[in-house]
Amino acid sequence: MTTPKYSIVIPVYNRPQEVEELLDSLTSQTFTDFEVLLVEDGSSITCERVFEKYVSKLSVQYFFKPNSGPGPSRNFGFEKAAGEYLVVFDSDCIIPPSYFEEVEKFMSHTSLDAWGGPDRAHQDFSDLQRAMGYTMSSILTTGGIRGGKQKGFQLRSFNMGIHKEVFKKTGGFKFDRFAEDIEFSIRIKKAGFVAKLIPNAFVYHKRRTDFKQFYKQVSNFGRGRVLVGNVHPGEVKITHWFPSLFLLGIVFSVMLLLLKPALGYALLAGYGVYFLAIGAHSFLVYKSVEVSLLSIPAAAIQLIGYGTGFLREKVKLSS
Numbered sequence: 001m002t003t004p005k006y007s008i009v010i011p012v013y014n015r016p017q018e019v020e021e022l023l024d025s026l027t028s029q030t031f032t033d034f035e036v037l038l039v040e041d042g043s044s045i046t047c048e049r050v051f052e053k054y055v056s057k058l059s060v061q062y063f064f065k066p067n068s069g070p071g072p073s074r075n076f077g078f079e080k081a082a083g084e085y086l087v088v089f090d091s092d093c094i095i096p097p098s099y100f101e102e103v104e105k106f107m108s109h110t111s112l113d114a115w116g117g118p119d120r121a122h123q124d125f126s127d128l129q130r131a132m133g134y135t136m137s138s139i140l141t142t143g144g145i146r147g148g149k150q151k152g153f154q155l156r157s158f159n160m161g162i163h164k165e166v167f168k169k170t171g172g173f174k175f176d177r178f179a180e181d182i183e184f185s186i187r188i189k190k191a192g193f194v195a196k197l198i199p200n201a202f203v204y205h206k207r208r209t210d211f212k213q214f215y216k217q218v219s220n221f222g223r224g225r226v227l228v229g230n231v232h233p234g235e236v237k238i239t240h241w242f243p244s245l246f247l248l249g250i251v252f253s254v255m256l257l258l259l260k261p262a263l264g265y266a267l268l269a270g271y272g273v274y275f276l277a278i279g280a281h282s283f284l285v286y287k288s289v290e291v292s293l294l295s296i297p298a299a300a301i302q303l304i305g306y307g308t309g310f311l312r313e314k315v316k317l318s319s
Contacts, residue, residue, distance in 0.1 A: 004059065006034035006100060006161070007083030011073035012091040013040075016047035018206070019091050023054045031100035034087070036060040037077045042067025069176030070157065071184075078167045086167055090158040094122055094204040102200040103161065113193035114162040116155040119205035121286075131294035132207035132214055134282050135302050141278070153197040155188065157181035158205050166193050174231075179224025186232050211297065215305040222309030230317055243307035250304075275299065 008026070012019050019038065026036060036058050040046055042065065051062040065076055078086050089095065103115065121133045135141045155162075160181065170187050173180045188195055208214040222243065229236035250271065256264030275296045282295035 004033055004035040004083045006085045006087050007077075007081030008034055008036045008087045008089060009039065009074050009077030009081060010036065010089055010091055011039045011041050011070045011077065012043065012047055013067070013070075014043045014045045015091045016045060016050050019047040020050045020053070021094055022089065022091060023050065023058060023060070025095040025097075027054070027057050028097045029095070029100055030097050031104055034059070034100065035081070035083060037080055038062045039073045039077045040064040041070070041073040069180075071173030071176050071180040074157070075167075075172040078164075078172055081164070083164070085161050085163055087161040088157050088159075089203065090205070092206040093119075093158055094206075096202065096204070099201055099203070103198060106198045106201070110196065111194065112163075112196055113166050114155060114160065114188055114195035115198045115201065116153065116160045116195070117198050117201035117203065119158060120202050122204035122206075125204070125206065126209075127288065127290040128209070128211075128294055128298075129207045130286055130288070130291045131282065131298045132302075133205070134285060134291065134295050135278070135299040136207070138278070138281065138285075138299075140274075140281055141299050141302060153195075154182055155185035155195055157184075159201070159203045162188070163193075166191075169193075175224075175227065177224075178220050179228045182224065182235075183228050183231060186228070186235060211301050214298065215301050218302045218305035219309035222306040222311075223313040226310055226313035226317065240310070243303040243305075244310050245307075246303045247307035247311070 010019065010022065023036070026034075038047060038051055038060065040048070040063065046064070048062060048064075051060060054060055061080070063076065063080065065073065074088055099117075106112075106115070119133070119137070121130045125133070157180065166188060170184070170191055173184050174187070175183050185195065208217055225236060225240050229240075249267065253264050253267040253271070256267065258264075278299045279292045279296050283289065283292035286292070
C-alpha cells in the first residue's frame with residue numbers, strides 16, 4: 001500500500017448530510033493521491049452510514065471518539081494520518097474538483113510548510129447563506145481579511161493544510177474551540193514555518209441556516225479573539241475592537257435620542273448610510289436584490305454578535 005501525499009482530516013459533530021456532500025465532492029478531484037479520515041466527535045447522529053457508502057469510492061477511514069471539540073479532534077486525525085501533508089476541511093464545505101491540482105501547481109514553484117485558501121458561495125447555496133458569506137468576507141465588515149488576500153493572511157480551519165513536520169513541532173491545535181485555528185496559525189508563524197494563501201485553492205463554505213445560529217457563531221468568534229489575545233499578547237488589534245465599538249455606538253446613539261435628539265438621529269443616520277453601502281456593495285458582488293437585502297441584517301448580526309462576545313469575554317477575563 002502506497003503512502004498518500006495528502007491526508008484529509010474532517011472532524012464532524014451531528015452533521016451526516018454535510019459530510020455526504022463533502023465526500024461526494026472529493027470523489028471528483030482531478031488529483032487523487034489522498035486519504036480521508038472522518039473523526040466523529042461524540043455525535044449522537046453519526047455519519048457512519050455515509051462513511052460506508054463511500055468506502056468503495058474513496059480511501060476513507062472512520063473513527064468515533066468522545067466529544068472534545070474540533071481542535072482535539074483534528075489532532076486525533078493528525079495522529080492517525082499517513083500523508084506527507086495534513087489537510088483540514090470543515091464538514092460544511094464542498095471541495096471544487098481542481099482543489100488539490102491547484103495546491104500541486106502552486107507548490108511546484110513555491111516552497112510551503114502550510115497553506116490556506118479562500119471560501120466562496122456555491123450556486124446551490126440559499127440567498128441567506130450567500131448574504132452571510134458576503135458579510136463574513138466583505139471589505140466593509142471584516143476588512144476582507146478572511147482568506148481573500150496574502151497580506152495579513154491567517155490560516156483558517158475550514159480550508160488549511162500543513163506539512164506533517166509542522167504538527168510534530170507545534171503539537172497541533174491547543175484550543176478546544178473558539179478561534180483554535182487562529183491561535184494555531186500564530187504559533188505556526190512564530191515557529192518559523194512558511195504559511196501562504198493559495199488563492200485558487202478555494203472551497204465552497206456553507207454558512208448557518210438562520211440568523212439565530214449565525215449570531216451564536218459570530219459571538220463565539222468574538223470570544224475566541226479575546227482568548228487568543230490572552231495567550232498571545234499583541235494579537236488583538238484595533239480592527240478587532242471595531243464590532244464592539246460599533247455596538248457601543250448604537251447604544252450611545254439611542255441614549256442620545258433622549259438627551260440630544262438631533263445628535264442621536266444624526267449618528268443613527270450615519271449607521272443607515274453604512275448599511276445602505278453594504279447592501280449596494282453586496283448587490284455588485286452577487287447581482288441579486290434578495291442577497292443584497294439580506295446582507296444588511298446579516299452584517300448587523302455579525303457585528304453585534306461578534307462585539308457582544310468580545311466584550312463579554314473581556315469582562316469575564318478581567319473579573
